[in-house]
Amino acid sequence: MFLIKIYSVIVIIFKHILILIKFIDFNILMNKELYNKKSKEQLRQKLNSEAFDRTTCSFYKYVELNDIIDFRDRLYIDWNELKVLGRVYLSKEGVNAQVSIPNHNLSAFKKHVYSYKEFENVDFKVAIQEGDSFYKLNIKIKDEIVAYKIANDEYDMDHVGQHLNYKEFNNAINNGAIVVDVRNYYEGEVGKFENAIIPDVDASIELLPEIKKILNDKRDEKILMYCTGGIRCEKASAYLIHHGFKDVNQLKGGIIQYANDIKENNEDSKFIGKNFVFDHRLGERITEHIIGKCHQCNKPSDMHTNCFNQACHILFIQCKTCAGKYDKCCSMGCSDFIKLSIERQKELFKAGKMKFTAQKSNSIKPKLYKVKDK
Numbered sequence: 001m002f003l004i005k006i007y008s009v010i011v012i013i014f015k016h017i018l019i020l021i022k023f024i025d026f027n028i029l030m031n032k033e034l035y036n037k038k039s040k041e042q043l044r045q046k047l048n049s050e051a052f053d054r055t056t057c058s059f060y061k062y063v064e065l066n067d068i069i070d071f072r073d074r075l076y077i078d079w080n081e082l083k084v085l086g087r088v089y090l091s092k093e094g095v096n097a098q099v100s101i102p103n104h105n106l107s108a109f110k111k112h113v114y115s116y117k118e119f120e121n122v123d124f125k126v127a128i129q130e131g132d133s134f135y136k137l138n139i140k141i142k143d144e145i146v147a148y149k150i151a152n153d154e155y156d157m158d159h160v161g162q163h164l165n166y167k168e169f170n171n172a173i174n175n176g177a178i179v180v181d182v183r184n185y186y187e188g189e190v191g192k193f194e195n196a197i198i199p200d201v202d203a204s205i206e207l208l209p210e211i212k213k214i215l216n217d218k219r220d221e222k223i224l225m226y227c228t229g230g231i232r233c234e235k236a237s238a239y240l241i242h243h244g245f246k247d248v249n250q251l252k253g254g255i256i257q258y259a260n261d262i263k264e265n266n267e268d269s270k271f272i273g274k275n276f277v278f279d280h281r282l283g284e285r286i287t288e289h290i291i292g293k294c295h296q297c298n299k300p301s302d303m304h305t306n307c308f309n310q311a312c313h314i315l316f317i318q319c320k321t322c323a324g325k326y327d328k329c330c331s332m333g334c335s336d337f338i339k340l341s342i343e344r345q346k347e348l349f350k351a352g353k354m355k356f357t358a359q360k361s362n363s364i365k366p367k368l369y370k371v372k373d374k
């Protein structure tokens with residue numbers, strides 16, 4: 001009898017401890033919301049109802065980061081309070097951030113960033129064109145801030161290429177230097193420096209070895225690299241230098257900085273077309289040139305879009321006419337699929353009947369001529 005009493009007292013105490021733990025957890029969640037819990041549509045509506053303007057900007061830095069999970073949580077809580085939206089990658093090697101900030105919080109945000117000694121001296125680059133760039137704040141922990149997946153002993157971040165400003169970059173082009181696009185193929189499809197080499201690769205992990213191969217007999221020549229904001233050139237230039245290239249240069253601040261400088265100084269842009277960006281805008285127009293082609297009818301177009309069939313979602317270029325003809329889809333197959341009831345779509349998808357000839361890896365460089373209508 002006595003033992004049973006002790007037992008029930010222990011059970012009651014244990015239950016109370018459990019309730020207490022739950023209560024504490026609940027409080028943490030209430031005060032420090034670490035994840036977005038709203039749907040895309042809710043987020044879009046929230047953004048549209050905002051009574052203030054936003055600025056899209058980006059920054060990056062190669063710097064050793066420690067206690068990264070704790071670091072991520074602190075950034076998320078503070079930036080969420082400042083109503084910052086965007087996509088941020090953190091890794092042991094540094095930070096890569098694209099963010100949209102309410103204009104009235106812009107200086108508070110910069111102050112907060114600079115309050116971390118790790119982010120000392122980062123350069124903020126402001127986007128060329130405005131528009132709703134991001135709907136939520138996403139801070140992810142990654143292995144690398146740029147996923148080239150090259151071995152650590154194939155580059156040394158203490159030996160990166162020479163940083164050239166817009167003027168030095170233009171002069172070097174005029175003097176016949178080799179220009180290499182260090183972005184993904186589909187980015188170069190809608191905008192590039194005139195005469196730039198656009199490596200024909202599907203994935204970032206193939207890019208650096210391919211560039212090395214293309215430039216193999218040009219190790220003593222002047223090489224100019226460029227990317228969107230400069231971050232990819234940092235590692236790419238370190239890689240080429242490690243592999244014996246003598247005169248490696250990179251565009252300081254990337255296309256974003258270049259476009260801003262060209263505009264400010266009223267100079268002609270040697271970058272033509274659109275600067276592809278990784279947010280909902282999918283591109284910022286730099287010049288009126290349309291260098292891309294619709295992947296469906298081959299007519300001039302530089303409108304990137306994702307297939308309207310969410311189960312496919314392939315990224316491709318589509319002109320207005322084809323958008324109408326294919327219901328914003330990449331193929332008649334996808335167009336037929338979205339006309340089925342949601343239940344039927346789910347059924348077919350589950351049964352593996354909805355076969356996409358455009359595979360996942362192709363979503364970064366669509367090869368639509370291979371897409372067969374079902």
Ligand SMILES: [Zn+2]
Nearest residue numbers: 294297319322
């Ligand atoms: Zn078309």
Ligand SMILES: [Zn+2]
Nearest residue numbers: 307312330334
């Ligand atoms: Zn599709």
